[in-house]
Amino acid sequence: MGDAAKVREIRALIAAHKRWDLAFAMLGLLALMVGVLTFVALFGQMAIEGAPRLSWDFFTHFPSRKPDQAGILSAWVGSTLVMIVTAATAVPLGVGAGVYLEEYAPRNWMTDLIEINVTNLAGVPSIVYGLLALGLFVYQFGLGQSILTAGLTLGLLILPVVIVATREAIRGIPAAIREGAYALGASKWQTTSDHILPYSMAGIMTGVIIGMARAIGETAPVITIGALTFIAFLPAAPFTGDPPAGLFDWIMSPFTVMPIQMFNWTSRPEAAFHQNAAAAGLVLVVMTLSMNALAIYIRYRLRKNIKW
């Protein structure tokens, strides 16, 4: 075999390998396209089905047996109230736990136990949280099938998300900041509350928003605690209703939430209700996606702006 033939052979080999490279790059793009197309189909189908139903009336009417009069008033009010309780549970507990684990925790078995726990809880299926809430909150504590129960359940569910986000945000702060504060005589808590927390706020917010976006779309645990699927009234506004009416009467009220309303409409046989389901789904997707987008944007800004 002459040299020229050898060179040709090697060139052919290189070309073949380069084709493989190209083929795999195409395959990768194709795989991404499957995701993109699914999303486009999902969103498009819901938009086409549901958009005609989206009107002011849809947001201000209660669910009804007549599909064209049914709305999501009780669902979005319920979702909003449940989210308030969820945030009030998950934010203080999650941020507190994150601060403890990063700033205070001694290196011992207790800390290890808590850390392993947080990792494991993130892998527990959401419906198991529903069973916990059913056994513990609904029957043991006697909280009933209320907004409070749902909010606490979802709060526990997103706790790992908030804890992990808080820890990551705090870990990004250089030790020099702490040393500077200590050098000026600040106590541990002063350092934490005046420096660590404000500087990690954007990272924590990202985690909280992602967690809330997840909570607002969760259906299974809320169904498991026995939330009703047909609610044609609103929880009492503060200081209304029978005396002694207080600020927090609504918290013990029965409720429904957006995903349950959508589930209810989806599982009915009539096509007209499916349109309502599409419209409710559209509202839900726009809500969760804009929350996720906000979180991604905050993180992007954060990465660009902060340079220690």
Place this chain on the structure above:
Amino acid sequence: MPENFVSDRLARRQVRHTKERAIESILFLAAFVSVATTVGIVVILLKESFVFFQQVSLWDFLTDTQWTPLFADAHYGIVPLLSGTLVSTAVALLVAIPLGTIIAVYLSEFAPFTVREVAKPFLEMLGGVPTIVYGYFALLFVTPLLQMLYPGLPGFNLLSAGLVMGIMIIPYVSSVSEDAMRAVPMALREGSYAMGATRFQTAIRVVTPAAFSGIAAAYILGISRAVGETMILAVAAGMQPRLTWNPLEPAATITAYIVQVALGDLPHGSIGYQTIFAAGLTLALVTLLFNVLGHILRKRYRQAY
């Protein structure tokens, strides 16, 4: 009054010390809530299941091939629910593992910077879509589509639920795998390129084996997501427990059964009420098994660089 001055400062230090201690205790309690949650889950599941297993023997639970707790002729075999769970999980993994891995390799080794910057947030969004919306999509879009290809397909089936569930867990598989691949040191890639290997050869023969533990962990995460997924199956796969290994049939999963019971109005303390805890315990054990497996895999095959 120098003494007074000193004792004042000491007193203030005392207050400050007590306050610091109190804050530390409060923060510890916040962190301890996660432990309490786990304990709560274990206690509740075991307590209610214990009552259940006093009436139904463990042997019947594991070997009976019918699950009809709400019928007059009650059978309590978990196998039909497990079969539904396993079949739907298998379908989902057949979608999510190949696509998720290819996407991860592509994003980590091939994609230009701009593609990655757009694709990653997009995948994150795909993972953020509420599962009930995926359920709606499976029942009212994918199933009719599949029925065009295969006219005999029933309206509820494990196939369309599993396919959509697979798409849903792609982001989990791809993002964890990609993180593992990016953690592989650049020097390994450079060594491979220096020997004349192409990108594809480097990705398949060098990066993927080096990141194996992380990729395996990603698969396990995908599995436990699929096993625990509820709404897609409750909506699109039907709620009838039946022992089948055929994805073209309708069948209930463990999770769908819990939803079905919760939607009805079962009295607290009845056997029907306790079945969902026994089912939940099975589910928790299955996911725990996979989580532990993932942990072991990660530990055993972790390569330190």
